[in-house]
Amino acid sequence: SYEVTQPPSVSVxxxxxxxxxxxxxxxxxxYAYWYQQKPGQSPVLVIxxxxxxxxxxxxxxxxxxxxxxxxxxxxxxxxxDEADYYCQAWDSSTGGVFGGGTKLxxx
Amino acid sequence: QITLKxxxxxxxxxxxxxxxxxxxxxxxxSTSGVGVGWIRQPPGKALEWLALIYWDDAKRYSPSxxxxxxxxxxxxxxxxVLRMTNMDPVDTATYYCAHGVRFFGSGTYWHFDxxxxxxxxxxSS
Numbered sequence: 001s002y003e004v005t006q007p008p009s010v011s012v013x014x015x016x017x018x019x020x021x022x023x024x025x026x027x028x029x030x031y032a033y034w035y036q037q038k039p040g041q042s043p044v045l046v047i048x049x050x051x052x053x054x055x056x057x058x059x060x061x062x063x064x065x066x067x068x069x070x071x072x073x074x075x076x077x078x079x080x081d082e083a084d085y086y087c088q089a090w091d092s093s094t095g096g097v098f099g100g101g102t103k104l105x106x107x
Numbered sequence: 108q109i110t111l112k113x114x115x116x117x118x119x120x121x122x123x124x125x126x127x128x129x130x131x132x133x134x135x136x137s138t139s140g141v142g143v144g145w146i147r148q149p150p151g152k153a154l155e156w157l158a159l160i161y162w163d164d165a166k167r168y169s170p171s172x173x174x175x176x177x178x179x180x181x182x183x184x185x186x187x188v189l190r191m192t193n194m195d196p197v198d199t200a201t202y203y204c205a206h207g208v209r210f211f212g213s214g215t216y217w218h219f220d221x222x223x224x225x226x227x228x229x230x231s232s
Binding site for chain 1: 144146153154155156159167168169170171203208210212213214215216217218219220221222223224225
């Protein structure tokens with residue numbers, strides 16, 4: 001079955017750029033989706049179809065996807081961005097696949 | 108405005124069957140390209156996709172849980188029901204339902220743009 005892998009944690013200083021990766025076999029041939037989840041809250045979609053931002057998501061959130069790796073980039077990271085981030089892919093055989101999540105710490 | 112809300116028991120005994128209902132508003136599950144999915148999250152752990160029902164009543168299940176899951180819809184009531192059999196303590200989790208969106212690229216792809224608040228289900232005797 002298809003799987004995607006994320007680093008467990010990423011740290012960033014306020015105002016700097018955070019990059020969170022998601023790896024999967026030929027992930028670039030599929031699409032990557034990214035969700036933000038703050039403690040006690042439901043996930044919120046922040047990036048869809050690799051690079052698109054839903055309405056209401058700040059411009060500092062961006063995405064890319066090529067080869068085997070998708071990347072969520074947060075430019076000018078703010079304290080409010082501290083959260084768990086999950087990537088998701090859709091595979092024709094497996095269906096929905098979530099990564100293990102990355103805890104973003106804004107130091 | 109799309110909203111979804113999960114309901115069901117908070118405590119289930121091992122070996123019993125869990126039945127959860129997702130009641131939604133703001134969209135119709137008879138509209139092409141729309142689906143409702145179920146995702147769960149054990150305490151302190153990652154999200155896990157469980158099932159998705161399409162507008163045309165097609166269904167997809169997580170391969171690892173397929174034998175235990177049944178998803179159905181009642182379009183007239185704006186509800187989707189998930190049944191999971193033979194519950195075990197490892198199934199303790201917050202169960203979310205979410206609005207599914209289909210995209211045609213080189214294949215068909217689904218994601219979840221809006222989620223309910225989730226319901227915590229504990230499996231214990």
